[in-house]
Amino acid sequence: CRLWNVANGTELRIFRGATAGIMRVDFSPDGHCFATSGYDRINRIWHGFSGSCLKEFRGTSVAEDHTFGVRSLAYSPDGTVIACGLVNNSNNAxxxxxxxxxxxxxxxxxxxxxxxxxxxxxxxxxxxxEVTSSIS
Structure with missing residues (x-):
């Protein structure tokens, strides 16, 4: 995962820790942190300036039988909650x-x-x- 300066195109930071690709990213409302969901089934909250991983949680901690990990995520407007969309092998979401x-x-x-x-x-x-959308 990388942080870019969109004004001049320079790479500001590389965030290391995910062992597989990142599916979703969302910034916190204050812009200091962001959350990622990855193919390694681990969701992380990162500090955008220091590059440190502040917290990790698994999709299975949200729903024990949902083994595909988080497919979508969004910070709440006040930044206290992250909504995570999960799906299991039976396509129950x-x-x-x-x-x-x-x-x-x-x-x-x-x-x-x-x-x-x-x-x-x-x-x-x-x-x-909250609003959700799905792909059939």
Whole structure:
């Protein structure tokens, strides 16, 4: 994973730690940290300036039977929660809300069976709602 200066195209930092490719990235609302979900099934919260990995949690910590890891993620507008979209071998999807400080599951939501991968997640600013989309 790399951080780039889009104004001049220079690479600012390389983030090392993932043992496989990164699927999703989302910045925290304050821009200091970002979360990644990877093919190694480990989700990480990184400090954008120092390059250090602040926290790791697995998709299986969100839902024990969901072994594919997180397919999508999004920070809440206040930065306290990350929503993670998971899918298992049976194509049953689940959205897990993770406390950023503790890495603990706050809540799980089951999606309609066989609707596909939870491809994108977004929180609605100012209101406690979330939107999901899926790929069949």
């Amino acid at each position: 689940k959205i897990g809300l993770i406390d950023v400080k503790t890495g603990e599951v706050v809540r799980n939501f089951d999606m309609i069976p066989d609707v596909g991968l939870p491809a994108h997640l977004a929180f609605r600013p100012q209101l406690p709602t």
